[in-house]
Amino acid sequence: AQSVTQLDSHVSVSEGTPVLLRCNYSSSYSPSLFWYVQHPNKGLQLLLKYTSAATLVKGINGFEAEFKKSETSFHLTKPSAHMSDAAEYFCVVSNTDTGRRALTFGSGTRLQVQP
């Protein structure tokens, strides 16, 4: 079975300061990991994806995430927050061992960016 834990339900940062959104996963097999962002009443947009290539994954809008197998973590970071980054962020895991191909979502982290 696979699962995802997002360690913070809310994170608040000031504009221009670094962002860290934490995610731990549990997976029986080599997982694929994703970060998605959701703005209010919108669908989800893919930020980045890890699929067993480079452990440091660069995404859109200056975000990146590092896959650490020993820590079973996939934390999302950005060097400098922008007001437009305020949204809900979801860490997601998918295993390749089943035909289902569905995603297991974390419960989300709401990022607030203060001016």
Place this chain on the structure above:
Amino acid sequence: DGGITQSPKYLFRKEGQNVTLSCEQNLNHDAMYWYRQDPGQGLRLIYYSQIVNDFQKGDIAEGYSVSREKKESFPLTVTSAQKNPTAFYLCASSTFRGVGGPTDTQYFGPGTRLTVL
């Protein structure tokens, strides 16, 4: 302009009624998915389909039904048997490279917010 469209954006249902949510994609994706999102929670899988004329139950399929008659379309019906249907519904699609292959990125539509009156 490729993408996934969902309609309507907002939907109101009286208790005891069935309603159908539309999902269309022009990305030529084989697989399509329906998720439900409740406030403060992640998404939960309702149904998925990896090929036309075939679909599988997800984690919370009770009270829902789907069809996949065309590759582009995957409508979801919320039946009167669904006890608590008020939620935000998201449709997604992806390519599908088979069991054991890499996980394909899922692309999401803008969602439909269903409210039961």
